[in-house]
Amino acid sequence: MSHFTTFTDLPLSEPILQAIDDLGFKELTAIQAHILPYTLAHQDAIGQAQTGTGKTATFLLTIIQSLLTRPFTADEERYLGEPRAVVMAPTRELAQQIFDDCLALTKYTGLHSVCIMGGTNYETQQHELERQYVDILVATPGRLIDLVNRGMVYLDRVEVLVLDEADRMLDMGFIPDIKRLVGKMPANTDRQSLLFSATFNQDVMNLAYRWLHEPQFVEIEPEHKTSELVEQHFYLLSESQKLAALERILADSAVGKVIIFANRKDQVKRLYHKLRQAHKIVMLSGDVIQQKREKYLQRFKEGHASILVATDVAGRGIHVDDISHVINYTLPDQPDDYVHRIGRTGRAGQTGISISFVSEDDAFNIPELEKHLDSKFTLEQWQE
Numbered sequence: 001m002s003h004f005t006t007f008t009d010l011p012l013s014e015p016i017l018q019a020i021d022d023l024g025f026k027e028l029t030a031i032q033a034h035i036l037p038y039t040l041a042h043q044d045a046i047g048q049a050q051t052g053t054g055k056t057a058t059f060l061l062t063i064i065q066s067l068l069t070r071p072f073t074a075d076e077e078r079y080l081g082e083p084r085a086v087v088m089a090p091t092r093e094l095a096q097q098i099f100d101d102c103l104a105l106t107k108y109t110g111l112h113s114v115c116i117m118g119g120t121n122y123e124t125q126q127h128e129l130e131r132q133y134v135d136i137l138v139a140t141p142g143r144l145i146d147l148v149n150r151g152m153v154y155l156d157r158v159e160v161l162v163l164d165e166a167d168r169m170l171d172m173g174f175i176p177d178i179k180r181l182v183g184k185m186p187a188n189t190d191r192q193s194l195l196f197s198a199t200f201n202q203d204v205m206n207l208a209y210r211w212l213h214e215p216q217f218v219e220i221e222p223e224h225k226t227s228e229l230v231e232q233h234f235y236l237l238s239e240s241q242k243l244a245a246l247e248r249i250l251a252d253s254a255v256g257k258v259i260i261f262a263n264r265k266d267q268v269k270r271l272y273h274k275l276r277q278a279h280k281i282v283m284l285s286g287d288v289i290q291q292k293r294e295k296y297l298q299r300f301k302e303g304h305a306s307i308l309v310a311t312d313v314a315g316r317g318i319h320v321d322d323i324s325h326v327i328n329y330t331l332p333d334q335p336d337d338y339v340h341r342i343g344r345t346g347r348a349g350q351t352g353i354s355i356s357f358v359s360e361d362d363a364f365n366i367p368e369l370e371k372h373l374d375s376k377f378t379l380e381q382w383q384e
Contacts, residue, residue: 004033011040013068015108016061023104029054035218039194040065044215046195046208053220055196056101059087059162062194064106066160067135081129081153083114083137085160086185088178090168091313092117092140092290093297098164099138111135116153118143119290126152141169141177148184155184158191163211166197166204167336172313175207188213198336229346230326231353234366237382239359242329243274245382249327249355250279250307256324257300260309261341263330271309271329281307284318312337318344326354331362335372357382 004010006027007020028036031049038045039062049055063085072078087102089095099115106113113136114128125143129152137144137153147153161182169175185191193212197204200219208215237245249255262268265285272283282296282305299305301320310318312332323345332338338356345352358366358379370376 004028004037010036010061012061012065013109015068016064016105019105019107019109022107025057031055031218031220032058034220035216036061038216038218039192042066042192044188044193044212046197046200046204046212046215046217048197048200048217048219055164056098057105059164059194059196060098060102060105062192063087063136063160063162064109064111066192067111068109070159078133079154079157080133081147082157083134083153083155084157085136085162086144086155086158086181087136087138087162087164088141088144088169088181089138089164090140090172090174092119092293093284093318094165095138095140096294097319102136102138106136113138115139116143116147117290119293129153141174141181145177145181148181155181156186158185161185161191161193161211163193163195163207166195166207167199167201170203170207182211229351230342231351232342232377233353233355234358234377234379235355235382236358236379239361241382241384242357242359244384245357246271246275246327246329247278249325250275254324256306257303257320257322258307258325258327259318259323259341259344260307260327260329261332262309262311263332265311267330268309268311275307275309279307280305281309284308284310286311286313312340320344322350324352326352328354328356331356331358331365331369333365335369338369339373 007025008017031047031053035045035047035058047055067084087098089098095115095117099113102113112132112134114134115138116125117140144153148155163169163178169178188211195208195212235245250258260271262271265287268283268285272281275281282300284293284296297318300308326342326345328341332341342354345354366377
């Protein structure tokens, strides 16, 4: 379908091309080349794509182009708190990431974007919503429903709806909220809707058919489920050996920036307290309030902290290019989460190392993971 290879091949307005040029984007990624011809022609679409494939720019460009092509006329009434486009994302980190990209891409357009999510105070968000008309609203579902109920946001004029990481929204139980929100929007024949998901399972497809109008399906096979640039190690050890093993790895001079993943918030907290005496470390989990999360992530990005310990929810949407190691202190229950975790290293052409601890508590996750990645792991005995 697509004969587009660069951004300049696309029917995009001058202000958008200028912003793309500033960002240094030239070539379209696979998902962009396949899906933009449909979405720029105002068709609904469902795209299967992993994080890091350029899908955020795909839907943002669609939204921005659509809003610029149909500006409000002087005699059309507009109301405050009434967005023209809504992007919903499951986690605050992802919402923030999308919002940052949105600001970069709308730089020359005069469009007003607002990001609303839990963990940030109402006054600031109210001010943003009331400062001027809202064109693009990026939101987590919980906070959005809250503001709709308070009469601060109205969804009756939404022209474009985007649901990002739909599979994640299902896992996190957001679907009833989203259902209520979509119910307040124009019918799916009167708006454009785009849905993105890393997996196309039956549940995701049901959502697509319920909320989208005759969608185009675009499936991009991940080039490699796990990056060829990541060297993976699995060490067999007991639960009681893990901390000492971790300390030894962190003491190695070859270890630069490292993310340590654990499955539960309490494990993250415990690791943070155990390691903070000897290391510059920050932590990200659902318990950490939003302002602190952003501050911690910034410290890690800028190198003021060399270790980040996190849960999976916090692990999505972390884009830091120079991570040398990812350590799975506990193996995740979902194979997809493993792929996400180790994909935090080996980015931007760099090589990376992932180390997974396999204790009696983790071992039962291995077969499922091997099946998902279609490979057999070599389990090495940890040498004390």
